[in-house]
Amino acid sequence: MKLYIAVGTAVLLVMAIFIIVFVAYYQQKQIRQQLILKEWQEKYRKGLLAATLQAQEHERRRIAQDLHDEIGTMLSVTKLSLNQLGRTVEHNDPGSTVLVQKTRSLLDETIANVRRISRDLVPTTLERFGLVSALEELAEKASNGEVHVELSCSDKMPTLLPQLDLTLFRIAQELINNAIKHANAENIIIDLHCQPTGILLSVIDDGRGFDLDEILKDKKRGLGLRNIESRLNVIDGHVTFDVEEGRGSRIHIQVKNLKPEVEVEVEAV
């Protein structure tokens, strides 16, 4: 009987130890698999986001091209015809000349608008001359009698990857637009600096600020800011919002100047 007790106890002990080892091993294995799965999901999500942004850029490019090549051309042809019509009307019906001139000026305005929209959709300056020039142009375009936009930049800016250039440009565009439209800012400073850790882009304004939590809660209002976060997510960048209602905002973007995993193609129009 004592032997049976000894054997039974030994068997139970072996089983207990086996169960403990099995649980520890199996749990660790499951955790590792979960981590791998999470990594894959994250990679997939980033890929999807990159593809969406890429599709967005393609679409902008297509619309810009259509505006420039088709509507722009049609408007130019229309202007030519109107000029011819204007000459005919000048001789036969001098009373309608004013109307032709008015139509011509409206047409000129439309052609200028189409060109502007087309240029805004595709940042050609960015592709041809780089980020600094594109930001200079952006600052110049945004500045008017009421708003003053200034660019402060490092003397030596490295050549960045096209995807990085485009992301930073689009973010700056969004932030300036927000500062003018929603914060009623009068002075905006775009600060672009190269650091050992990467590139730092700051957009500082003297507007009325905003409540970040409230904006992010509202799905309709927080779209622009979420878009910024999505763009940065693809290139492993970070955004810091130093904002508060009633005072100017400071938004800092930090990105690494490394070759990212997912690249967005940038095509010339």
Next chain:
Amino acid sequence: MFLLLAIGTGLVNYFFLDKPNRWLLRMLIFSFAISLIQIHDAAYRHNNTYLYNLNSLVEMSGFAVAYWTELKSRRNRSLVLSGFVIYVLVFLYDFSWTNIAGIALGVQRIIMIMYALLYFHYILTKMQIQNLLIHSMFWVSAGAIVHAAGTLFVFLFVKVTLGDLSSNGSYYLYITIVRTFSAFFYLVLLVSFWLRRREFRVTGRLTV
């Protein structure tokens, strides 16, 4: 001595202990009080075997409450409660003032194994613990399962093992085995109290 060390460690790390570990510490303090009474009774040559039975009740209550607080799901809690109710019924049936209640102690071991297996199942299905090897309740369960497996047959066949004091000195052998496994379990509890401190700090660092 190991019991005292485990209590000391528990008290030192009391701030870091979670609810289940605090209940286990309370259980150890009660066990220690019972041990002191046992020593006192033995010194005055009074019968102290009933204290083994009472200690079993204290251990089982401590375990039941600890696992009740740790295992959150309704199904697990009902299993913990059922196990405890079964044990109490067996304890009431088998309790004796003059003998070790072998069946009750045996059932206690079986239910301890059940609790440990239930906990293992819980951690394998929930998958919330990143590093199991520094998770204190895992070691508590591992210690409990080894302790219970090592002493189960000793108590189930209590008449053969601890029943007769004059049977070729086997009583001393088996009581030493029981004490060794108890010491091992207290040692594991000591380690788990320290691990809980570490776990607390790691979790704190992650959430800040």
